Amino acid sequence: MTSSYMNELQPPQKVLLGPGPSTVHPRVLQALSLPVMGHLDPTFFQVMDDVCEMLRMVFHTTNFMTVPISSTGTGAMETACANIIEPGDSMLVCRNGYFGIRLADIAERCGATVHVMDTPWGKAVDPQMLKDELKKRPGLKAVGVVHAETSTGVLSDMKELVDVIHESGALAIVDAVTSLGGHEVRMDDWGIDVCYSATQKCLGAPPGLAPISLSPAAMDVVAKRPSKVQSFYFNLKDLEAYWNQTRAYHHTSPINMTYALREALRMMMEEGQENRINRHARVAAALRAGAEALGLSLLAEEGHRLNPLTTLSIPEGIEDAKVRRALLNDYDIEIGGGLGEFAGKAWRVGLMGESARERNVFALLSALETILSKEGYEVAFGASLSAAQRTIATFDDE
Numbered sequence: 545m546t547s548s549y550m551n552e553l554q555p556p557q558k559v560l561l562g563p564g565p566s567t568v569h570p571r572v573l574q575a576l577s578l579p580v581m582g583h584l585d586p587t588f589f590q591v592m593d594d595v596c597e598m599l600r601m602v603f604h605t606t607n608f609m610t611v612p613i614s615s616t617g618t619g620a621m622e623t624a625c626a627n628i629i630e631p632g633d634s635m636l637v638c639r640n641g642y643f644g645i646r647l648a649d650i651a652e653r654c655g656a657t658v659h660v661m662d663t664p665w666g667k668a669v670d671p672q673m674l675k676d677e678l679k680k681r682p683g684l685k686a687v688g689v690v691h692a693e694t695s696t697g698v699l700s701d702m703k704e705l706v707d708v709i710h711e712s713g714a715l716a717i718v719d720a721v722t723s724l725g726g727h728e729v730r731m732d733d734w735g736i737d738v739c740y741s742a743t744q745k746c747l748g749a750p751p752g753l754a755p756i757s758l759s760p761a762a763m764d765v766v767a768k769r770p771s772k773v774q775s776f777y778f779n780l781k782d783l784e785a786y787w788n789q790t791r792a793y794h795h796t797s798p799i800n801m802t803y804a805l806r807e808a809l810r811m812m813m814e815e816g817q818e819n820r821i822n823r824h825a826r827v828a829a830a831l832r833a834g835a836e837a838l839g840l841s842l843l844a845e846e847g848h849r850l851n852p853l854t855t856l857s858i859p860e861g862i863e864d865a866k867v868r869r870a871l872l873n874d875y876d877i878e879i880g881g882g883l884g885e886f887a888g889k890a891w892r893v894g895l896m897g898e899s900a901r902e903r904n905v906f907a908l909l910s911a912l913e914t915i916l917s918k919e920g921y922e923v924a925f926g927a928s929l930s931a932a933q934r935t936i937a938t939f940d941d942e
């Protein structure tokens with residue numbers, strides 16, 4: 545076998561309609577290629593400040609402690625749990641999909657006694673059910689909830705859930721990995737204590753940074769804990785010093801990813817956050833209409849459907865992997881397969897950030913019509929496209 549490592553790397557241009565990463569705009573790629581600065585260079589400190597300022601705008605918060613963690617979203621999950629949880633603390637995790645399961649696992653690894661409240665896949669976390677559960681469990685340090693479950697395509701009502709969590713006296717830890725930049729996330733208005741996300745979805749940058757924000761109350765818990773945070777890398781006290789206070793070295797910052805995030809956030813500010821959220825809503829509505837016209841059912845409960853990610857049922861007799869392979873090989877379109885309980889049963893279509901464009905909806909629907917028809921599935925050609933067109937033409941931007 546001949547090795548290929550001496551060949552110049554030429555990744556093909558794909559249409560990224562999976563659960564992330566999403567398409568990265570050339571302006572953001574350009575920012576990635578700018579000259580590297582030192583992480584203690586005052587010019588870089590300005591870049592850091594710009595990023596923090598725009599992240600506060602996106603989280604809708606005045607929280608001082610709002611920074612990007614040097615990791616993907618999972619690192620932010622670890623950061624949230626490692627800093628809030630001390631050995632012996634109890635935490636409840638609401639699980640309505642794969643990422644709730646992961647959050648519970650991480651909390652346990654951080655030394656929490658973990659309780660779980662399970663909701664069937666495809667359904668949103670119910671505030672009343674949580675209220676009843678919390679009555680049975682006094683003294684919890686924190687409750688973790690996933691705002692946008694990427695495995696099921698479900699959006700939970702975060703404001704109501706946070707109110708319920710606070711009535712019990714616990715801190716609310718919210719996963720906004722798939723919602724931030726694609727749905728409204730209002731940290732301060734909703735009273736969220738710890739909220740985290742990731743750059744590769746609706747924020748429109750490559751994978752590699754994970755924004756996190758902590759309320760003063762949550763930072764107070766971190767500051768006053770008697771025990772050391774078990775992770776050096778994700779220890780927020782030191783990260784706060786580097787990002788916001790003394791600029792003391794903690795670890796070498798991913799300089800170029802920080803440039804990329806700055807440019808992606810700048811593009812978001814140019815577009816306007818409301819416009820961007822409406823764009824996600826419009827293209828998602830078009831995709832749903834087109835998919836239903838094609839006979840594919842939507843697996844997330846009505847009224848709680850995510851805009852950045854749609855779960856579609858795979859028709860009887862259709863081979864999941866074969867369709868996804870044809871999309872990738874013949875049309876350069878990537879969509880995701882199902883995770884966990886939805887493995888083999890669902891396609892996950894992401895319309896996130898720069899990928900959330902009408903042209904992508906039409907490209908996917910037209911490719912699916914052709915591929916499914918070749919697989920023997922009955923298709924009325926053009927029906928899904930006209931349903932999507934009609935939805936876009938009549939869509940009422942809020």
Ligand SMILES: Cc1ncc(COP(=O)(O)O)c(C=O)c1O
Nearest residue numbers: 616617618643692694721722742
């Ligand atoms: C809701 C949610 N939480 C956490 C993660 C983990 O993020 P990452 O894969 O960037 O580590 C993901 C990734 O898809 C996610 O969708």
